[in-house]
Amino acid sequence: MHIGPLPTCALAQGALAWPGMTETIQNVQKRAENAAAKEADCKESVELIGDLEWLRDYELSEVGARVRNIILGYESGETDEIYNAPPLHSFACRQDTCCVWWYIVDEMERLFRGPSGRCTNPARAAIRLGFHDAAGWSKFTGQFGGADGSIVLAPEEILRPLNHGLEEIIEQMKIWYNKWGGYGISMADLIQMAGTVATVVCPLGPRIRSFVGRPDNYNACPDGLLPRVDSDADTLIELFRAKTIQPFGLAALLGAHSTSQQRFVDPSRFGDPQDSTPGVWDTLFYSETIGRAPPRVFTFRSDIVLAEDPRIYPEFRAFAGPGGQQHWNNDYAREYVRLSLLGVYNINNLTDCTWVLPPAIRPRFGEDGFPSDQWAVSAWENTTVNVPEIAEAVMAGNPITNLIDLLEPAVNMTKRALGL
Numbered sequence: 395m396h397i398g399p400l401p402t403c404a405l406a407q408g409a410l411a412w413p414g415m416t417e418t419i420q421n422v423q424k425r426a427e428n429a430a431a432k433e434a435d436c437k438e439s440v441e442l443i444g445d446l447e448w449l450r451d452y453e454l455s456e457v458g459a460r461v462r463n464i465i466l467g468y469e470s471g472e473t474d475e476i477y478n479a480p481p482l483h484s485f486a487c488r489q490d491t492c493c494v495w496w497y498i499v500d501e502m503e504r505l506f507r508g509p510s511g512r513c514t515n516p517a518r519a520a521i522r523l524g525f526h527d528a529a530g531w532s533k534f535t536g537q538f539g540g541a542d543g544s545i546v547l548a549p550e551e552i553l554r555p556l557n558h559g560l561e562e563i564i565e566q567m568k569i570w571y572n573k574w575g576g577y578g579i580s581m582a583d584l585i586q587m588a589g590t591v592a593t594v595v596c597p598l599g600p601r602i603r604s605f606v607g608r609p610d611n612y613n614a615c616p617d618g619l620l621p622r623v624d625s626d627a628d629t630l631i632e633l634f635r636a637k638t639i640q641p642f643g644l645a646a647l648l649g650a651h652s653t654s655q656q657r658f659v660d661p662s663r664f665g666d667p668q669d670s671t672p673g674v675w676d677t678l679f680y681s682e683t684i685g686r687a688p689p690r691v692f693t694f695r696s697d698i699v700l701a702e703d704p705r706i707y708p709e710f711r712a713f714a715g716p717g718g719q720q721h722w723n724n725d726y727a728r729e730y731v732r733l734s735l736l737g738v739y740n741i742n743n744l745t746d747c748t749w750v751l752p753p754a755i756r757p758r759f760g761e762d763g764f765p766s767d768q769w770a771v772s773a774w775e776n777t778t779v780n781v782p783e784i785a786e787a788v789m790a791g792n793p794i795t796n797l798i799d800l801l802e803p804a805v806n807m808t809k810r811a812l813g814l
């Protein structure tokens with residue numbers, strides 16, 4: 395049977411080589427058609443991962459088929475589906491794999507949502523932790539590493555410089571695991587669930603499909619698989635391609651920096667955000683990385699070189715433009731489902747527990763009085779004075795109206811200009 399031409403980069407990545415290849419010729423054809431249409435010049439991530447690489451269509455469980463459809467772009471990676479869990483110690487709860495997660499997620503949500511409505515420092519750290527655990531995998535490391543909990547379970551990993559800043563969230567994961575581990579949950583799932591809970595708690599964040607059932611691994615993943623802030627675009631793009639993530643997928647994932655406030659890239663600017671709305675999942679990260687940003691916004695070198703790269707720039711521009719929020723949320727959810735399952739070889743046996751996530755918060759940013767102190771955050775963004783109390787309050791998700799006078803006289807000028 396003739397298989398349509400696959401784009402060169404899919405071939406170069408060995409997309410056709412997996413166990414059981416001759417038995418899955420239909421799958422190959424479907425993937426070839428899909429890839430040819432969508433990956434004409436290798437911008438979209440459509441490569442199958444884990445056990446989905448070799449399972450035949452009729453062998454796929456409901457979850458296996460769903461994950462495959464999401465990563466191929468046939469089905470959304472987001473859903474609003476939500477239920478209430480039965481009481482924790484009830485028979486009904488014990489019968490349902492997801493039920494205990496409803497209670498764990500409730501605790502996570504309380505830590506991740508700040509009084510201002512913005513998501514907190516632990517939320518941001520949880521999103522980064524989910525990325526750093528899963529990203530410890532590449533096509534060249536075989537069935538080893540990935541979303542396997544090793545970033546917490548293998549003490550060596552946290553000593554690696556690129557994981558600096560994740561210490562507190564790792565301690566929090568251990569606390570949750572000690573409390574809930576008796577219910578049979580894995581650390582790998584705890585980390586990924588925390589990442590998706592944190593994302594939906596950040597206002598405007600997508601409600602990403604969340605699966606459980608990943609096995610844990612106590613061995614450190616191979617070193618050298620995480621991105622460096624000082625790398626060039628080619629190095630970063632190749633690093634992510636080796637994880638099956640193509641440039642447009644990388645563009646979507648980078649948007650997680652929309653919530654971020656760096657601490658260690660430039661310690662003299664501790665707490666300075668990567669766009670002017672830290673703790674909010676909006677597209678200002680994209681428009682401010684390729685365009686103008688207030689002086690306090692600190693853009694990572696890696697984000698600049700990637701945004702300027704012709705393989706990525708069109709997607710930054712699309713996310714920054716009209717309809718960009720929905721486009722980005724869709725793409726991020728799809729790409730995060732992929733990321734959260736890197737190195738997972740039992741995808742077909744996972745359980746979809748998305749219903750335990752909190753609902754998405756979709757206010758119209760800047761309207762409905764949300765967040766109520768945005769004027770003060772904007773004032774802070776337009777100054778360069780280093781005021782640790784304000785940086786820390788924003789990081790904690792606290793309102794900062796009561797601290798803003800610390801920014802005298804620059805803020806008073808801003809307030810007057812705004813008529814406040």
Ligand code: HEM
Pocket residue numbers: 515518519521522525559621622623624630647648650651653654655656657658659660694696
């Ligand atoms: C080229 C790829 C990337 C590079 C070089 C990079 C680098 C960094 C660096 C240097 C920080 C600041 C750490 C600090 O000083 O506190 C950071 C923060 C962060 N990154 Fe990335 N990152 C990349 C991709 C990603 C991706 C794909 C995600 C998520 C899917 C992500 C999520 C985050 C989050 C949420 C933070 C904020 C963490 C916090 O506030 O504690 N990053 N990243």
